[in-house]
Amino acid sequence: MARPRTFDEDAILDRAMLLFWRKGYEATAMSDLVEELGLGRGSIYAAFGDKHQLFVRALSRYLGRQDTLLTTAFDADGPALAQLRDVLDRLLAADAACGNAGCFSVNSIAELLPRDEDVARLAQRSLRVAEEAFTRQLERAAQDGELSATVTPDAAARLLLTVIQGIQIVRKVDPDPARAAVALDSVFALLSKEPAELMPDPA
Template sequence: MARPRTFDEDAILDRAMLLFWRKGYEATAMSDLVEELGLGRGSIYAAFGDKHQLFVRALARYLDHQNTLLDTALDSEGPALPQLRAVLDRLLAADAACGNAGCFSVNSIAELLPHDEDVARLARGSLAIAEDAFTRQLSRAADDGELAPGLTPEAGSRLLLTLVQGLQIMRKVYPDPAQATAALDATFALLSGRSTAMAPMAR
């Protein structure tokens, strides 16, 4: 008869997620996981499978957090564009809290795609959820006269999605949060039909 587990799986997954986030998949050895999680190799294998399976579960948990934030923070109350901007600020701030390591999802895509189908499947699903959420919010902005004439919610959504993914890479080069703020300011000025100049990046 198997012994009951004496640890919180969600807490262990959170710790594994932070370790993979800081170090990346390839650079994280099983010995690192044993030390960080406080579990023996046998316990890790029994509960989560091999390193790759643990990584995929940790990434899925990270993406679930992001998807939940989008689902709960975007609603039909108040001006649509300011609400969407506030949500993006929260998403970027949450990633910055991990020592400017970038976005765990974007890092994983850059490291493991196109050869890891498990990561690709998770990434495609999460990006589709984000694009749908952005499109719904921009549709509301269009209905309320907030969206620039001639810009469709679908096109604006793809613009935002590409911007946010790219910003996560750029912030690893230029960690000053003012850079991301300026990029978001310029993008939302375009979405609303206003024009603005973007300051040059620090060298």
């Protein structure tokens, strides 16, 4: 009869996620996981499978949190574009909490695609959730007269998604939050029917 587990599986997944996030998949050895998680190899294999299975579960947990934010953060009250900008700022701030490691999802895509089908499926699903959430919010912006007539909600959503992914890459080289803010200000100025005054480009 198998002994019951004496550890919090969700807490262990969070610790594994942060380790993979900081080091990347290939650079994280099983010995690193044993030390970081405080579990023996046998316990890790029994609970999570091999290193790749643990990585996929950790990435899925990370993406699930992003998906939840994107599908619950918007409501019908208040300016649609301002809400969208706030959500993007929150996503960037959450990733900044892991130092200069960038975005766990973007890092994983860059490291493991196209050869890793499991990571590809997770990434494709998460990008689809984000694009759909952006599109719905931008459709409301268009209905409320906020969105520029020069762009459709679909195209604007794809543009925002691409810019956010690019910002996450650039922040690994230059983590200055002012640069990310200027980039988002520029995009929202293009999307808005009434462009706001842009922040000065940081030196």
